[in-house]
Amino acid sequence: MPQLKNIFQVLIWLTLIASHFALADQVLLKNGDVITGEIIKKETEKLVFKTSYAGEINIQWSEIQNLTSDEPQQIVLSDGSIVKGKIESMEAGEGKIVGEKDERDFDLNETRYINPSVDLAGLGTRWSGHINAGGTITQGNSDTQSIRFDGETIARKQFSRYTFGGVFNHAEDRGSNTQFNSRAYGKYDYFFSPRWYGYLNQSLENDRFRDLRLRSVSGAGSGYQIFETPNINLALEGGLNYITEDYYQADPESYPALRWAIKYDQLLFKNDVRFFHEHEVLLGLQQTSQTLFSSKTGLRFPLLFGFNATTQLNFNWDSQPSPGRTKEDSTLLFTVGYGW
Numbered sequence: 001m002p003q004l005k006n007i008f009q010v011l012i013w014l015t016l017i018a019s020h021f022a023l024a025d026q027v028l029l030k031n032g033d034v035i036t037g038e039i040i041k042k043e044t045e046k047l048v049f050k051t052s053y054a055g056e057i058n059i060q061w062s063e064i065q066n067l068t069s070d071e072p073q074q075i076v077l078s079d080g081s082i083v084k085g086k087i088e089s090m091e092a093g094e095g096k097i098v099g100e101k102d103e104r105d106f107d108l109n110e111t112r113y114i115n116p117s118v119d120l121a122g123l124g125t126r127w128s129g130h131i132n133a134g135g136t137i138t139q140g141n142s143d144t145q146s147i148r149f150d151g152e153t154i155a156r157k158q159f160s161r162y163t164f165g166g167v168f169n170h171a172e173d174r175g176s177n178t179q180f181n182s183r184a185y186g187k188y189d190y191f192f193s194p195r196w197y198g199y200l201n202q203s204l205e206n207d208r209f210r211d212l213r214l215r216s217v218s219g220a221g222s223g224y225q226i227f228e229t230p231n232i233n234l235a236l237e238g239g240l241n242y243i244t245e246d247y248y249q250a251d252p253e254s255y256p257a258l259r260w261a262i263k264y265d266q267l268l269f270k271n272d273v274r275f276f277h278e279h280e281v282l283l284g285l286q287q288t289s290q291t292l293f294s295s296k297t298g299l300r301f302p303l304l305f306g307f308n309a310t311t312q313l314n315f316n317w318d319s320q321p322s323p324g325r326t327k328e329d330s331t332l333l334f335t336v337g338y339g340w
Helices: 002-023
Strands: 025-029 034-042 046-051 055-060 064-068 073-077 082-089 094-098 103-107 111-114 126-138 144-156 160-173 176-191 196-207 212-228 232-247 253-268 273-284 291-302 307-318 328-339
Touching (some): 034 055, 064 094, 144 328, 176 212, 196 232, 232 273
Antiparallel strands (some): 025 034, 025 064, 034 046, 034 111, 046 055, 064 082, 073 082, 073 111, 094 103, 126 144, 126 328, 144 160, 160 176, 196 212, 212 232, 232 253, 253 273, 273 291, 291 307
16 A cells, blocks of 8 residues: 555656646757746847746757747737737748737748837837936034935837937035036937837036036937847937036137947846946047046946945046146046836
8 A cells, every 4th residue: 555655656756747848838949959937038139938946048049949828928020910829830930920819820930020129119119217316424423414415217109219318416525516517318229120229319518617507418310229128228319419618717619529439238147246337538629639538437336126236437538628737537436226
């Protein structure tokens, strides 16, 4: 009897294991390998697939011969149509989408996305962004106060992207201002293809200690989105801007300029820390020595419930500053914020 009981338990376990694998999604590679697990998404040229032994892995889409799913998947085809259903394999490179009401054959080469975000599917807007704050107060031998706010939000749709942001800094030493500057900016991108886009940009900047009452920068150009995923983003931009500068003491100036910009961020250290770097170069067309450069580089560390800590280095360079001012300004920041 004990032996029968052990045999019965083994049969139960074998049945459970078999049912587990039978119900799992499967990917058949062109080299004959079969990977079992769960289809997560396809938003690039790689399929994100979750396994029980290696977690989430990225499989090159061009190396997949067939795939099947136990649960319905949302699929966006190359013609823009959206279908939802289970995936059944057919001949090499072909499949069938089985929905509640109908079926549809498709070619794997026609599959643009699987379970994409709402913006890629054209079904809504994906919001992302962050807001940070920092400050110090000292009393006694020193009597200083400083405060800083910065934030940015991005609304991404299928063919467009809106970016809005701003920065505010204020510092005092024994009641006297030692820092007072602010900047607001906005940009609209329209995507002609998944990578290429045109943009309109506008920024307004004030800095009392650089003698800058108001600098307005507006223009247009084009950009190329090399990467746009939750783990890595990289975009290159170039265009033509018009700059208007009003000073507290110096004479006002207005001139056209070429613009070059990079925006890059990537998750590091097992996707726990985000590195980011942005810079913008404005090169005057009337005088090539009239150049503005600004950058910010840093690391953002996760805390709890969406909160994070950021360490960041900002650098600004003006080839022709107002009389009595230096060309470069740099600031090392430590802030706490919230991201979404």
